[in-house]
Amino acid sequence: MxxxxxxxxxxxxxxxxxxxxxxxxxxxxxxxxxxxxxxxxxxxxxxxxxxxxxxxxxxxxxxxxxxxxxxxxxxxxxxxxxxxxxxxxxxxxxxxxxxxxxxxxxxxxxxxxxxxxxxxxxxxxxxxxxxxxxxxxxxxxxxxxxxxxxxxxxxxxxxxxxxxNTDTALTQATAMAHGSKLSRDLSNQPGNVCTPTYLAETALGMAKEFDALDVEILEEADMEKLGMGSFLSVGHGSDQPSKLVVFKYNGAGDDSAPVALVGKGVTFDTGGISIKPGANMDEMKFDMIGAASVTGTIQAIAEMKLPINVIGILAAAENMPSARATKPGDIVKSMSGKTIEVLNTDAEGRLVLCDALTYAGKYKPRLVIDIATLTGACIVALGHEICALLANDQSLADEIMVSGKSIGDQAWQLPMNDEYKKLLKSEHADIGNIGGRTAGTITAACFLSHFTEDYRWAHLDIAGTAWTGKAASGRPVPLLTQFLIDQA
The missing domain is CATH 3.40.220.10 (Leucine Aminopeptidase, subunit E, domain 1)
Incomplete structure (x- = not known):
């Protein structure tokens, strides 16, 4: 068009x-x-x-x-x-x-x-x-x-x-539309096509298209050396190798601190050993829309040549049951050194994200946002209209909500405090990966907060907004892109 x-x-x-x-x-x-x-x-x-x-x-x-x-x-x-x-x-x-x-x-x-x-x-x-x-x-x-x-x-x-002021709007909106389309295309692909390797190949193709963009792919052996035991535990049951895909967009043309976007990229989520019910399980191909939205956002800002530095990280894995799969009750060690008791293998998104968030810290980012289809509880709380936002920095939360409101892709802030963090107590490890039936969206963010103490951080739970029925929506590419425009 x-x-x-x-x-x-x-x-x-x-x-x-x-x-x-x-x-x-x-x-x-x-x-x-x-x-x-x-x-x-x-x-x-x-x-x-x-x-x-x-x-x-x-x-x-x-x-x-x-x-x-x-x-x-x-x-x-x-x-x-x-x-x-x-x-x-x-x-x-x-x-x-x-x-x-x-x-x-x-x-x-x-x-x-x-x-x-x-x-x-x-x-x-x-x-x-x-x-x-x-x-x-x-x-x-x-x-x-x-x-x-x-x-x-x-x-x-x-x-x-x-x-x-319409020339800039034309350029930015067109790029935003292209980024949303890429996100939807990736998300709508079936799980046998859009694997972690497919996401990595898509990223490498983008790096050839844009001069300001470089891509690095970390393989399982690389993650093993880094101590990403939590991330790797999710893909143990799959024949598809997990990938950590890193976009490095140097739009500012200098060494200023980047914004980091970290996307959950579980390309198919059966629930693992804690297997999901069969009804609508086909929609679990959408469990990588966090990664797809980061990819689409990088596409958009690279196309519009936005003068800002951004790191985009895709935590890509497939969660399958097999004789090799992680079991409920297993204890894994994260890159941060914290141990995690895997009480439910269907709470896997936080397991890949926590190591990706720790890895993001190496770039000394000025702020980090993770994006994930993380909890069904988010849909119960907010439906399919607005995504959930939780943060360890109120000014960052405010900035995200302002950007979302201005572009029409809104987020709503939920509370996060020590009382909720207590629900993640584990008898045998530093932390459990679930916090019980109540406040599921909040306790999921509380889990991630243990790995984001060194920087300003916000979490977007997009479980309700990322897809409608059997098709991806392209959200939250507009929110993320507008936020980066505002930051730039």
Missing amino acids: NYSVTSNLSAKDAAGDCLLIAIYKDKQLSAAAKSIDEASNGAISELLAFGDFTGKAEQVHTLYSVAGVTAKRVVLVGCGEQKAFDAFALKKCVSAAIAALPTDSITSATSFLGDDLASDSAAAVTQAILAVADKQYTFNIHKSEQSKPSLLVSMTIAFSGDVA
């Missing part, structure tokens, strides 16, 4: 296969709609007089060959209350319009839906691009009969007046 932004354009003069024009609740015309209505001697007013189309949010109706208008189609899009219309409402309306367009006859579209948001043009451009990219996304490469791709290849975001 090719995106562009244009200003000082009259809606009636815009060329292309279709125009997207806003109509607000109670038949209120946007500025662009008024322009079209005047040029066509009241074609829009005539339609609205029938009462079928009222401007209710996400209504869509198409007019063809409108007199006085250059474009072939005028697509009227209901945008709801004008006073409440903002960039996030715009995103929903763009999504509704794109979903309603025929896929086999429209190659180009010009959207004036954000025309009345010229004072917040950067946000309008960003949300429009993210909406189009989301609706255009498909993943059907494993189907023998491929569905025809949409012919829509060009989207112009238009303003009738003069606007500023």
Whole structure:
């Protein structure tokens, strides 16, 4: 998809296969709609007089060959209350319009839906691009009969007046969309394709594409030398070798302290010996979306050439039951030296993350964020709309929440204190890997906090937001990318 932004354009003069024009609740015309209505001697007013189309949010109706208008189609899009219309409402309306367009006859579209948001043009451009990219996304490469791709290849975001600050928004939003697509592509692949080795090969391919990016792959033998007994314990039952993939993005062009992103990359999670129920176990291919989101974020910032240094670490393993698999009650030693009693092998994400977090410390990061589909308890607490955030530094938590709110990919902070940490007590090791039935999201973060005492750290539990049904959502690539933009 090719995106562009244009200003000082009259809606009636815009060329292309279709125009997207806003109509607000109670038949209120946007500025662009008024322009079209005047040029066509009241074609829009005539339609609205029938009462079928009222401007209710996400209504869509198409007019063809409108007199006085250059474009072939005028697509009227209901945008709801004008006073409440903002960039996030715009995103929903763009999504509704794109979903309603025929896929086999429209190659180009010009959207004036954000025309009345010229004072917040950067946000309008960003949300429009993210909406189009989301609706255009498909993943059907494993189907023998491929569905025809949409012919829509060009989207112009238009303003009738003069606007500023849209060039940067265009570049960043386009890169963010590409990063989200990469994350979704990796996540939607089945576990027999997207293995730890596949993630490593994807990273190496990215390093060839971007000059500021280097990649290092640590094999199991390397991790053994480093004492990553906790990480390695997760992959014991699998024939797939575990990998620690390290992105080194030097966007600042100096030796300033990096931001480190650490992603859980369990490419398939059976639960190990503590095996999961069979229902929906196929969705456990999504247990690597933390790693996929880090990969997509690195893609986005490298494409936009963001001036910041970032370390991205993928803790990639496959959790399978076998005669070699780690058993409940086994005790493993982490890279930090702390011993862990593995009370449940299905609480494996924290076992790979704790060693990856310790390893991240070698880069002397200014802050670290780990991202993981870590607990079902997170879905119970927050559903599928907002991810959970826990941190050992309140200012860092605040910064993440501000970035998430600004891009529309939100996080919500949960508490974490010593009272919860007590639930992880082990009779036979320094710490247990689970804390009982209650407060599961919090105790999981408390476990990780034992390995993040030397730096500012935040944990994102994305179990509820990373995928919807049988498909990955691309989140939290927008949140992470926007956070890095804000940091830069």
